[in-house]
Amino acid sequence: MKARFNKVAIAGMGLMGGSLGRALLERKLALEVTGVGRNIKKLKLAMKKRAATSVTTDYKAGFSGADIIVLSVPVDMIPEIFRDNYRFMDPSCVVTDMGSVKGAIVGEIEKIEKSFPGRRNVFVGSHPMVGSEKTGIANSSAGMYEGGTCIITPTVNTDKKRVEVIRSVWKALGMKTVEMTPGEHDEKISGVSHLPHMLAFLLSNMEAGVIKNNREIIGNGFRDTTRIGASSEEIWGGIFMENKKALSTDIDRAINGLNKMKALLAGSDINSLKRYIRNARKTRELLNK
Amino acid sequence: MKARFNKVAIAGMGLMGGSLGRALLERKLALEVTGVGRNIKKLKLAMKKRAATSVTTDYKAGFSGADIIVLSVPVDMIPEIFRDNYRFMDPSCVVTDMGSVKGAIVGEIEKIEKSFPGRRNVFVGSHPMVGSEKTGIANSSAGMYEGGTCIITPTVNTDKKRVEVIRSVWKALGMKTVEMTPGEHDEKISGVSHLPHMLAFLLSNMEAGVIKNNREIIGNGFRDTTRIGASSEEIWGGIFMENKKALSTDIDRAINGLNKMKALLAGSDINSLKRYIRNARKTRELLNK
Numbered sequence: 001m002k003a004r005f006n007k008v009a010i011a012g013m014g015l016m017g018g019s020l021g022r023a024l025l026e027r028k029l030a031l032e033v034t035g036v037g038r039n040i041k042k043l044k045l046a047m048k049k050r051a052a053t054s055v056t057t058d059y060k061a062g063f064s065g066a067d068i069i070v071l072s073v074p075v076d077m078i079p080e081i082f083r084d085n086y087r088f089m090d091p092s093c094v095v096t097d098m099g100s101v102k103g104a105i106v107g108e109i110e111k112i113e114k115s116f117p118g119r120r121n122v123f124v125g126s127h128p129m130v131g132s133e134k135t136g137i138a139n140s141s142a143g144m145y146e147g148g149t150c151i152i153t154p155t156v157n158t159d160k161k162r163v164e165v166i167r168s169v170w171k172a173l174g175m176k177t178v179e180m181t182p183g184e185h186d187e188k189i190s191g192v193s194h195l196p197h198m199l200a201f202l203l204s205n206m207e208a209g210v211i212k213n214n215r216e217i218i219g220n221g222f223r224d225t226t227r228i229g230a231s232s233e234e235i236w237g238g239i240f241m242e243n244k245k246a247l248s249t250d251i252d253r254a255i256n257g258l259n260k261m262k263a264l265l266a267g268s269d270i271n272s273l274k275r276y277i278r279n280a281r282k283t284r285e286l287l288n289k
Numbered sequence: 290m291k292a293r294f295n296k297v298a299i300a301g302m303g304l305m306g307g308s309l310g311r312a313l314l315e316r317k318l319a320l321e322v323t324g325v326g327r328n329i330k331k332l333k334l335a336m337k338k339r340a341a342t343s344v345t346t347d348y349k350a351g352f353s354g355a356d357i358i359v360l361s362v363p364v365d366m367i368p369e370i371f372r373d374n375y376r377f378m379d380p381s382c383v384v385t386d387m388g389s390v391k392g393a394i395v396g397e398i399e400k401i402e403k404s405f406p407g408r409r410n411v412f413v414g415s416h417p418m419v420g421s422e423k424t425g426i427a428n429s430s431a432g433m434y435e436g437g438t439c440i441i442t443p444t445v446n447t448d449k450k451r452v453e454v455i456r457s458v459w460k461a462l463g464m465k466t467v468e469m470t471p472g473e474h475d476e477k478i479s480g481v482s483h484l485p486h487m488l489a490f491l492l493s494n495m496e497a498g499v500i501k502n503n504r505e506i507i508g509n510g511f512r513d514t515t516r517i518g519a520s521s522e523e524i525w526g527g528i529f530m531e532n533k534k535a536l537s538t539d540i541d542r543a544i545n546g547l548n549k550m551k552a553l554l555a556g557s558d559i560n561s562l563k564r565y566i567r568n569a570r571k572t573r574e575l576l577n578k
Contacts, residue, residue: 076559129508149505176505191496192507196514199488201569202546206539207480208572216438216465218481218576219418221517225485228510229573233566237559244554250495251551255544257491262540265533270365274526280490283497284518287507 004172007032009066011059011081013046016098016131017072018140021051023173026142036062046137060088068094068169075099076238079108082123086112091119094162096126096169100189100235101242102153102182110157124166125153125182127189128175133231146174151189153182190246195254197236198247200229293461296321298355300348300370302335305387305420306361307429310340312462315431325351335426349377357383357458364388365527368397371412375401380408383451385415385458389478389524390531391442391471399446413455414442414471416478417464422520435463440478442471479535484543486525487536489518 008030010017017035024030035052036059037043043055056062063069063085071078078097089095099105106125113121130148132139150170154163167177180188203226204211210218240247264273297313299306302324313319324341325348326332332344345351352358352374360367367386378384388394395414402410419437421428439459443452456466469477492515493500499507529536553562 129506131508133510148508151506178503178505188499188503188506192499192511195495196492196511198547198550199492200514200573201566202543202550203485203488204569204573205565206484206542206546208568210477210481211572211575214467214477215576216467217418217440217477219420219437221422222481222485223576224513224516225489226573226576227513229569230577231566231570233563233570236566237563240550240554240562241557241559244557248551248554251547253495254491255547257495258487258540258544258547261487261491261529262537265529265537268530268533270526270530273529274522276494277490277520277522277525279497280493280518281520281522283500284489284493284515286500287504287512287515288519 004168005030005067007034007066008068008070009034009036009062010052010070010072011036011062012072013037013043013051013055013137014072015135015137015139015144016128017070018046018049018051018137019142019144020070020072020098020173021046022049022140022142023145025050025053027172029169029172030068034062034066042137049137049140051137051140059085063088063093065090066093068096068165071095071097071099074235074238075101075105075242078105079112082109083112086116089122091122093122094165095123096166097123098126098128099242100127100193100239102127102151102185104242106153106155106182110155113157121157121159122162124158124162126166126170127151127153127185128170129193133228135232135235145170148175150175150177151185152177152179153185154179155182186243187246190243190250194239194243194247195250197228197231198240198251199254200226200231201236204229293457294319294356296323296355297357297359298323298325298351299341299359299361300325300351301361302326302332302340302344302426303361304424304426304428304433305417306359307335307338307340307426308431308433309359309361309387309462310335311338311429311431312434314339314342316461318458318461319357323351323355331426338426338429340426340429348374352377352382354379355382357385357454360384360386360388363524363527364390364394364531367394368401371398372401375405378411380411382411383454384412385455386412387415387417388531389416389482389528391416391440391474393531395442395444395471399444402446410446410448411451413447413451415455415459416440416442416474417459418482422517424521424524434459437464439464439466440474441466441468442474443468444471475532476535479532479539483528483532483536484539486517486520487529487540488543489515489520490525493518
């Protein structure tokens with residue numbers, strides 16, 4: 001199989017970037033993968049894990065000549081890295097990211113692109129819905145993307161041909177792709193990812209006493225519900241902040257739901273409580289099918 | 290290996306009762322296991338699954354002559370079944386339950402025992418911290434109890450010898466045992482089991498639209514966080530209601546936590562937000578060790 005791309009540059013060789021490099025090389029989708037980052041020790045580990053064919057702390061060298069550039073850094077750093085290195089990117093390259101927030105990122109990057117008139121927009125927003133609470137190249141795997149779904153978030157300003165290129169990358173990694181606007185993405189992902197992470201952090205903090213002193217009474221229910229509560233503060237602090245509008249709305253909806261259940265308890269309204277649980281069960285069972 | 294008990298009666302042959310019967314027979318801890326319940330079809334399935342050596346819908350016949358009686362029914366039915374069948378139980382028998390709430394159940398049952406002066410108290414509260422969101426004998430397994438922890442909740446009124454008998458039963462099934470008061474149990478289990486279930490039901494209901502229409506964008510984080518959201522309304526409606534005091538306190542704590550995070554978002558206080566997440570991560574990581 002012939003490699004589809006001569007050079008793919010990945011900024012940030014953590015769990016997501018590292019897994020991407022490994023998958024691209026293992027599937028022979030890129031002749032060359034350049035890992036770009038600030039920490040040379042981590043970059044060297046990425047080389048050892050065969051997540052890159054070369055690594056550099058020099059963004060200019062890393063991005064120059066790349067067909068595809070993937071910004072795999074915490075969401076609050078994505079527009080900054082794009083801005084600082086835009087001038088090193090080939091005019092014909094395609095740039096994407098893997099951030100869990102899209103509205104703020106896509107908006108910022110489009111502003112930057114607009115400030116360079118005469119150049120075609122190079123950026124296409126992506127959010128591959130895979131990963132784990134674990135971080136770092138050490139936990140990376142070439143199969144991480146396979147079977148998952150990637151959300152692509154083009155706008156009216158996005159180059160359609162580049163959307164097709166990015167879609168082909170994710171598909172070549174074994175992903176399904178869906179398209180939605182950045183705003184629709186942020187609202188939906190707030191509910192099915194950001195709020196669940198917040199609740200997992202909340203539960204872990206609330207039950208710190210039992211976790212520390214009575215761990216033996218903690219069962220699998222708590223473990224599964226809070227698994228993502230072991231996720232990184234560097235990644236999730238930024239995600240929550242960048243999606244604060246949709247997330248705050250979901251927090252309000254969660255508080256309303258909790259108050260409703262508290263009222264059912266206070267009123268000893270077991271029939272309504274069972275109906276509420278029954279609806280939840282029937283809905284959740286759809287995901288097991 | 291010689292069986293330790295001649296006859297164990299289990300009222301309720303669902304996931305928990307069925308798994309118990311299978312484990313007792315497989316480990317030859319009981320010569321005879323009698324499954325007692327209302328639905329003869331389900332009882333016959335229990336026989337087929339080797340969860341019982343005999344079954345009956347007649348509580349009198351089922352409980353008579355049993356050394357051990359285990360009430361494995363939804364928590365709101367435990368005191369009722371005890372009350373209605375107390376007179377059929379051998380004076381020397383030991384009775385326990387597997388309910389996820391202890392204060393209300395133990396209190397009710399001690400009241401019933403007190404109304405029969407001259408008889409030694411037969412009841413010892415248990416809560417084996419194992420199980421699943423699935424229900425029914427079809428999902429039972431002989432190994433379900435192995436490696437788990439069982440909380441035993443004696444009071445000043447509990448017969449110490451019977452506590453030892455019950456402890457030996459759970460230990461023979463491969464469980465660790467810990468003792469605490471019914472009140473302490475309910476407070477701790479509210480936080481590490483009841484509130485997590487409530488949050489899983491809440492998330493499943495809140496995200497019903499995405500679950501029904503955009504299932505492809507739902508990742509493993511949401512799936513794990515809401516797994517127990519597929520639990521039975523018949524079991525959990527009763528648990529929530531019977532533990533309403535501790536659970537309402539935990540709901541208030543959760544709402545306070547959510548309001549705190551909303552304020553951090555509104556104030557763009559990313560450092561405090563990262564600190565909050567970092568504490569949660571460090572705490573949750575303790576469970577992975």
